[in-house]
Amino acid sequence: MNATVALIAAGGVLFACGTVLLLARPLTRILLGAVLLGNGVNLLVLATSGRSGKAPLLSPGTDPAAVSDPFPQAMALTAIVITLALTAFLLAMAYRSWQLTGSDDVQDDVEDIRVALRAEHEGTRAELRTVIRADRARQARAEDSEDLDDELWDNVLGADR
Structure with missing residues (x-):
């Protein structure tokens, strides 16, 4: 089994589990679903971004054909930051809901x-x-x-x- 196929399968499983958890009523499950969904998307983006290569630093004498594409890496980094912000927001919302009602269920x-x-x-x-x-x-x-x-x-x- 190729490593890329294994990464795509793992990303698909994370994406599917995240989607299932997002559809649940408790906010803790929604939080975990958002994290799994974000990680699954990042894994899928990086697994399908093409061949690996040198770091995308173009110094004198570097062959541009040997350099990896920096765009998927930048997209994954942006998605990590967005997932972190969403996680912090959902965590604060779940804590406040638990503090007010004693439950984190979405009513x-x-x-x-x-x-x-x-x-x-x-x-x-x-x-x-x-x-x-x-x-x-x-x-x-x-x-x-x-x-x-x-x-x-x-x-x-x-x-x-």
Whole structure:
């Protein structure tokens, strides 16, 4: 097994585990998921960045073809800094949540629940309104067809029939 394939597989596993942990409710799991996701992305970026080479320092006499690409390394370093900042923020948020409520679970917002119930109620009302309108239209068409037959003969034969 090639070393690059092993690094890509490890990065994929870290990415998948991080995604699963991000979908959990406790903030500590969300924190661990963000860290694993960041590390998995960094590993994938560095594993797929191309061949290894000399350090990207261009001094006199250095062959540019032998130098590795510095862009993936810069992106990984930037991602490490962003992951560190996100980790610090989530850690502070989890600590504050635990301090206030005694739990680090992410609670459902009452307003979100109310909006979801209202949307469900509006959807049910809209369906009922559509059924009632279709029923009324069907009844009106049935009444119009009965009236139309009488009016047609009155128009053709006149009022003397």
